[in-house]
Amino acid sequence: MRNQTNSGLKRSAATLRDVAEMAQVSTSTASRILHGGAIRVSDDTRARVVQAAESLRYRPNTLARSLRTKVTRTVGFLIPDIQNPVYAQMIAGAEEAAQAQGYALLLMNSSSGERRRAFIELLVEDRLDGLIIADATIDDQWIHRLQASGRTFVLVNRRARGNAPYVVLDDQGGSALAIQHLLDLGHRTIAYLAGPPGVETAEQRFEGALKRCQEAGLPLPPTRVASCGFNGEGVAAAVDRFFSETPEITGIATANIVIAFAAVQRLEARGLRIPSDVSVVGFHETPMATYVSPGVTTVEMPLMELGRRAMLNLLDQIAGIPVRNEVITDPKPRIVQRHSTGTPRTS
Amino acid sequence: MRNQTNSGLKRSAATLRDVAEMAQVSTSTASRILHGGAIRVSDDTRARVVQAAESLRYRPNTLARSLRTKVTRTVGFLIPDIQNPVYAQMIAGAEEAAQAQGYALLLMNSSSGERRRAFIELLVEDRLDGLIIADATIDDQWIHRLQASGRTFVLVNRRARGNAPYVVLDDQGGSALAIQHLLDLGHRTIAYLAGPPGVETAEQRFEGALKRCQEAGLPLPPTRVASCGFNGEGVAAAVDRFFSETPEITGIATANIVIAFAAVQRLEARGLRIPSDVSVVGFHETPMATYVSPGVTTVEMPLMELGRRAMLNLLDQIAGIPVRNEVITDPKPRIVQRHSTGTPRTS
C-alpha cells in the first residue's frame, strides 16, 4: 500500500535511527548532535554523525518531534477574506516578526463553514503553537471556547467579551482624521458610509467620525449615515439615498477604501464631479487607490505594524511572557492626499 | 515550565487513554469506536465510550494520529503574493474541492527567503499530504528537488523541466482573444504590454497575442512590445516609449489586469482619452476592474476552475490515482466588455 505517485515510488525518508546506525552511535547521541547546539561530544563522533546525516539526506520528522516536545514553532493567521488588501499588509508585518524568532506562519481562510472551524480548533490544539485571529465575523462564543480550552491566541482589530488578548488600531482616531480633513477643506455638510453593523472596527470608525463632527458643532444625522459591506456592497443605494434626501452634501467619509471606490463610481454615475461637486475620503491604503480615477484620498493606517505587534504579542504569550492588550498608535494615521477631495462647491 | 498565558493554566487535554479508562475498555476499542465508522461493538460499550469522550471533552491528537498513519488530510497552497486577486480566485476553487473530500487547506506565502523554502520542504515532508504550487518565480531546481524526494505536488499556471505534474490555463488562447477583440473593433496598430521576462504565463500570453497578430497579417514589432511587472511596475515608462516611437497606436493589450490599470492611468496622464484615443484590454478579471474609470475591458479566465482542477489533480495523486497534466479550456476565456475599449480613432 505504498503511496504511488506518477513520479515513482516514495522512498521512505531516512530516520534518526538510520543516521545513528550508520554513524555507530545511539539515537540519543545523534539527536543531541543534530538538534542541540552546545553539547559536549568528541569531535570525532560529531563528524561521523553529521556526515551520516548528510549522506542519508536526513530530515527530522517534525511531527514526531512536535509530538514529543509539544512545540511546533508554527503559528497560524486566520483571515476572513484573502482578497482584501488590508490583510496582505498585516500578514507582511506578522510574517517578518515570526521569521525573526524562527517561527513559521501558516495562513488560513476562515470564511466558510462549521467544518473548517472544527479543523482550526484541532489544528491549534496541537499543530500550531498559537493563532492570530483577524476575523471580526467570528462569533464571540467560538473565541470563548478557544480561550476556555486554554489555547494561545490573539485577536486583531477586534475585541471579544471576556479578557481575550487583542491588538487593535486607533480606528476612532483615524476616522476622526478623515472628518478633520474634510473639515479643513471647508466641508460642512458631510455624510458617512459606515461598514457593516455589529463589526467592531466599523463601529469604532463611525464613532470617531461622529465624535469629530460633534466636536466641530456639526450634526451627522441618520439621514447622512448608511451601512454597507466592506466590499462595497450597498454603496450605490446608500449614495442614492443620501442625495435624494440631502442634496447639499459636499463631502463623504467612508469606513474603508473599497467603500470609497464604490462611492466615487456611483457619484460619477450620477453625474457628480469629484472633487468639485463632492469629496470622498477612504480609510486604509492600497496601491489600487492610485488606479481609480480620480486617485482616492485616504487615511493610511499602520497595518503592517498592527500585524507585527499582534505577532509579537502572540510570541510573548507562547514564551510565557505576560502580555498587555494594545492600541497601536505609533505610526499615526495620516492622510494620503490624492484627487478625490477638495474644497466644497459653493453653490 | 508549564505554558503560562494570561488566561491561566493550560489544562492538558484528555487523551484516548483517559477515555478508555473511564469507559473501562482498552484504548484500541476506544479508538475504533471514536474513529472508525462501521465496526462491530456492543451498543453498551459504544455508548460508554462515546459518553466518556464527551464528558472528558476528548479531542484526538492529530499529531500522534498522523505520525502513526502517515496521513494528515491537509494540503498546502503556495502563493507568491497574497495581494494578487488572481490567487484569491484560485484558492476559492481549490478550497471547495478540498473540502468536498474532507481535506483542509493551508495557505503559505512563499515570497521571501531560503529559510521559508526550507520550512516548506519540511512541512510537505510530514505535515502535509501534498502541495499546490502556484508560484512561477520558484526556480526549477527547487521543484526538482521536491520531486526527486518523492513529494506529492502539482504546479499551477506553470510548468517545470522534467515531468512535474501541472495544470495550466489556455493563456495563449485567452491572449489571442484579447487581440481578436481589438481587431474586431477595427484596430490595426496594436501594442502589447507583456509581463516579466522568464515567467511562463507571461510568455504564453505574449505568444498568443503575437500569433493572433501574425495570423491577421499584422506586425507586432519590438517597438510595440514592452515587459513590465505584474504589479504594474514599469508600465508608465513603457507607455511613454510606445507613444514616442509609434504615436499611431490605437489599441493596447496587456498581460494582466493590473498592467491594464496602470496603462489606463498613464494614458490619461498623457492626455489621451480612453477609449476614444486609445483602447486598453486587460487579462484576468477582478471586481476592481469596475472601479477604475473607465471600467476596464478584460479577458476573464477560468481561475476558479484552475484552482479546482489543481486540487483534484493533487488529491488524485494522494489517492494513488494516475493523473494527467491538464490545460484548462472549459469555461472558455471570454471578453468582459467595459468602457476601456472601442473603435479606433480615425485620424
Added chain:
DNA sequence: ATGAAAGCGCTAACAT
C-alpha cells in the same frame, strides 16, 4: 562523552 530506556498519543496487526 555516550547509551539505555521510557514515552509523547495514537492506530492496527494479531490474538482471543
Added chain:
DNA sequence: ATGTTAGCGCTTTCAT
C-alpha cells in the same frame, strides 16, 4: 466483540 502488543520518529531523563 474486545484486548494485547508493537511501534510511528523523536527527545530526554537517568545511568555509566
